[in-house]
Amino acid sequence: VTTAPSHQAADQDQASYAFRPIGILRSCYTDKFGIPRQPGLVTAAEARLELYPAYAREEAFRDLEGFSHVWLIFVFHDCLGEGWRPTVRPPRLGGRRKVGVFASRSPYRPNPIGISAVELVGLVRDARGLALGLRGVDLLDGTPVLDVKPYVPYADAIPEAAAGFAPQPPGREWAVEITADARRQIAAADPDGALRLEPLIAQILRQDPRPGYMDRYPERTAFGMRLYHLEVQWRVTAQGVQVTAVTPVDG
Amino acid sequence: VTTAPSHQAADQDQASYAFRPIGILRSCYTDKFGIPRQPGLVTAAEARLELYPAYAREEAFRDLEGFSHVWLIFVFHDCLGEGWRPTVRPPRLGGRRKVGVFASRSPYRPNPIGISAVELVGLVRDARGLALGLRGVDLLDGTPVLDVKPYVPYADAIPEAAAGFAPQPPGREWAVEITADARRQIAAADPDGALRLEPLIAQILRQDPRPGYMDRYPERTAFGMRLYHLEVQWRVTAQGVQVTAVTPVDG
Numbered sequence: 291v292t293t294a295p296s297h298q299a300a301d302q303d304q305a306s307y308a309f310r311p312i313g314i315l316r317s318c319y320t321d322k323f324g325i326p327r328q329p330g331l332v333t334a335a336e337a338r339l340e341l342y343p344a345y346a347r348e349e350a351f352r353d354l355e356g357f358s359h360v361w362l363i364f365v366f367h368d369c370l371g372e373g374w375r376p377t378v379r380p381p382r383l384g385g386r387r388k389v390g391v392f393a394s395r396s397p398y399r400p401n402p403i404g405i406s407a408v409e410l411v412g413l414v415r416d417a418r419g420l421a422l423g424l425r426g427v428d429l430l431d432g433t434p435v436l437d438v439k440p441y442v443p444y445a446d447a448i449p450e451a452a453a454g455f456a457p458q459p460p461g462r463e464w465a466v467e468i469t470a471d472a473r474r475q476i477a478a479a480d481p482d483g484a485l486r487l488e489p490l491i492a493q494i495l496r497q498d499p500r501p502g503y504m505d506r507y508p509e510r511t512a513f514g515m516r517l518y519h520l521e522v523q524w525r526v527t528a529q530g531v532q533v534t535a536v537t538p539v540d541g
Numbered sequence: 542v543t544t545a546p547s548h549q550a551a552d553q554d555q556a557s558y559a560f561r562p563i564g565i566l567r568s569c570y571t572d573k574f575g576i577p578r579q580p581g582l583v584t585a586a587e588a589r590l591e592l593y594p595a596y597a598r599e600e601a602f603r604d605l606e607g608f609s610h611v612w613l614i615f616v617f618h619d620c621l622g623e624g625w626r627p628t629v630r631p632p633r634l635g636g637r638r639k640v641g642v643f644a645s646r647s648p649y650r651p652n653p654i655g656i657s658a659v660e661l662v663g664l665v666r667d668a669r670g671l672a673l674g675l676r677g678v679d680l681l682d683g684t685p686v687l688d689v690k691p692y693v694p695y696a697d698a699i700p701e702a703a704a705g706f707a708p709q710p711p712g713r714e715w716a717v718e719i720t721a722d723a724r725r726q727i728a729a730a731d732p733d734g735a736l737r738l739e740p741l742i743a744q745i746l747r748q749d750p751r752p753g754y755m756d757r758y759p760e761r762t763a764f765g766m767r768l769y770h771l772e773v774q775w776r777v778t779a780q781g782v783q784v785t786a787v788t789p790v791d792g
Contacts, residue, residue: 305685307562308558309557309559309654310557310652329696330696350641354640354644355705357704376598377600377603390601392605392688392689392691400596401614403560403688434558437654439645440645443702445658448692448698449698450694451608451697452607453607453692454608
């Protein structure tokens with residue numbers, strides 16, 4: 291038994307609960323641009339939840355591998371200190387409409403806690419300690435994780451739920467072409483293919499990672515995003531998306 | 542913009558995040574016994590999330606009513622200070638098997654945060670302030686709520702997920718009989734029927750709220766549970782469950 295969360299104040303309205311992360315998420319998304327808007331869209335995005343020593347105990351995860359999916363409860367750590375706004379402009383609506391922050395999954399919330407259902411690959415024990423292998427993750431590298439829970443379909447899956455202004459996944463699927471130059475750069479950056487960069491880049495770009503408001507700037511066709519230690523450059527063409535360069539950020 | 546959560550320590554492993562509730566849940570479950578093991582099972586259980594003044598702003602919930610369900614992110618406040626255990630004995634397994642705490646939805650977790658998908662009835666503005674009307678809630682009266690999020694089926698609903706040791710809702714459905722004496726007591730306790738006590742009691746008892754380990758004590762047939770300010774007494778019979786008395790706790 292380790293430190294329990296502290297309950298700091300007597301007055302309910304003033305109560306404050308302190309939580310410490312159980313681990314840190316390591317993902318390919320080293321920058322916000324490119325992160326899919328929902329989990330599960332980019333299955334090539336593998337990630338690891340690296341557990342801190344107090345929680346790196348196999349017994350605390352016993353029988354978890356019988357579940358195909360888990361919930362990650364995490365902190366939107368890159369939004370801390372920015373405060374919250376009562377209304378936000380969801381990217382799905384192209385930034386054209388304001389909705390209440392509690393009607394959105396925006397990170398700019400009173401308590402910047404996120405939940406994400408992701409695929410569980412399995413427990414991994416190696417020289418770096420104990421980790422959960424995950425797939426389809428939509429979280430920034432370095433995200434602090436507060437909790438892991440099994441995904442229980444009969445309680446968590448409500449496929450018939452009505453979903454207001456976000457009833458469908460983004461409909462558009464772009465054709466993605468990777469130029470010969472970019473392929474050579476990918477081979478140089480990841481000689482043994484461990485990062486699976488081609489399917490990863492294709493899956494990310496296929497679902498159009500540009501902010502919704504880009505519809506208003508049709509003249510802009512060249513974009514860049516960061517993945518791992520790499521800068522991926524791409525442009526919008528009449529046929530879809532063309533990846534033009536994949537270069538190390540520090541080179 | 543009000544107080545942002547504080548990020549108290551520099552060292553990642555030691556980082557602590559402080560969150561303040563946005564409101565408090567008011568439900569019929571004034572005691573743990575009787576609370577269904579998952580949300581959605583007892584639809585007669587209506588509840589209110591009463592928002593604290595800083596969050597009692599209609600604009601912060603604009604367009605939320607287009608969603609049929611919401612996530613409540615809450616604190617297991619009655620477990621604070623009890624610490625966590627690496628393994629737990631889920632009630633579903635009758636307390637006969639230990640699983641890892643992260644393979645369970647047990648409240649005795651390193652960070653006692655819960656998530657629950659519940660039906661949204663609508664926003665309510667009255668003399669007590671702004672509240673969310675909810676249905677199918679499985680939370681204790683007085684639960685501090687940290688966040689409300691829309692339930693987005695294409696991201697949150699994974700009906701095909703494999704669910705380890707808890708693949709199905711509890712199968713048994715008991716026949717529930719309310720005696721004439723108990724009916725008279727219900728009418729006296731709730732003359733205008735606002736609490737909908739009969740369907741509420743019937744739904745709760747139908748799914749057998751006894752802890753799983755009760756299978757081992759077949760000789761015990763009389764039970765009590767608290768709902769609102771009432772003590773509900775019932776017993777197990779050959780035909781199912783019989784409600785024998787419904788009396789005020791302070792009477």
